[in-house]
Amino acid sequence: MTMPRTPEQAAADDALADAIRATIHAYDPDNTGLLVDYVVVAGQLNADDSHVVTVVDSGPGSPTWTQLGLLEVAGVQLRDGFSHDSPD
Known part of the structure; x- marks a missing residue:
């Protein structure tokens, strides 16, 4: 709920x-x-103890399976892009 x-x-x-x-x-x-849905992933530095926390948020009412699907597709696309990048 x-x-x-x-x-x-x-x-x-x-x-x-x-x-x-x-x-x-x-x-x-x-x-x-x-735009039908989104997932935002951010790294946040905790000022109290200097630890970086990963924050994941999504559109209101976005079901977990949609969030996971969007993250998985993004991961595949990023990995594919890295495999095609030429070394500097």
Whole structure:
């Protein structure tokens, strides 16, 4: 069961989705796709103990299997891109 979001959480989710759309458009102005879901992965440095924590968040109501699928596809694409990169 999903907990109701606060107004601040809803506004933050909307701002994040808008930022993702703006980033997609900035890199591919001709992209006409519809953003249907997202997963954000970030490293966060904890100031209290200097440990880096991985933070994973997704669109509101995104089921776990969708999150895992998006992460798996991204991992495959990144690994494939690395295998095609030429050494500097």
